[in-house]
Amino acid sequence: MRTMGLDVGSHTVGVAISDTLGWTAQGIETIRINEEKENFGFDRVAELIKEYTVTKVVVGYPKNMNNSIGPRAEAAERYAASIGELFNLPVVLWDERLTTVAAERMLIEGDVRRNKRKGVIDKIAAGLILQGYLDSQS
Template identity: 50%
Template sequence: MGLDVGEKTIGIAVSDLMGWTAQGVETIRRTRLEADLQRLQELIQQWEVDSVVCGLPRNMNGTYGPKADEVRKFGSLIEKRLKIPVHFWDERLTTVAAHKTLLEGDMSRAKRKKVVDKLAAVLILQNYIDANSCKKQS
């Protein structure tokens, strides 16, 4: 499962059973931490997820800022509370790429706003899958 963790939303993506492709599932509107974790637990069970990939925000120069610390803390909570391994993956420019893709599809601003985080989660997870499949082949 791939997550694009933001302050207001969490974009969710899952891979197919073979672990080749990522598909968007939903965008969670964040309310309370417990409610967010409960919904993630439900999705993890529903999709039979065995690990989570959280997009880790980095600055363009490669350094980490306060948002990265927040995502790391959230990932640690997932690992501890939901008993599932969490990996972190550089998410630089995934939201920009998601917006660009949706603009190219001539999607209205209102519709883009509803799906951009889910698409960013797809890009995070797909990049992680692709990088790890290359490692397995070498």
């Protein structure tokens, strides 16, 4: 039984999965979505939930720095509600402020070229979101 972490953006959803003990998070993939065409990647999320026997989902909650809720946070709330309804799983919204910045910094320090960073940053951010949640539970 594992926990899934999701970093929901307007074009992609980064996905991370915990180990079976719930100690560590690993970014596994980035799902392309299209909000305008109402393609939110739920089919792929369903496949991953089944493959990894996911029992809980943590969705990044991008609050503004002043703790207010903006349009992206509202979109994350809707996405989290849909995940909960579609898959009948508990869903936790987790404050993700600055996780994408931290992921970008990690990649830059790792000397990853800009064009390659774009393809992995969302799954790394999802891993940071999930790891933050897992650390809070121990």
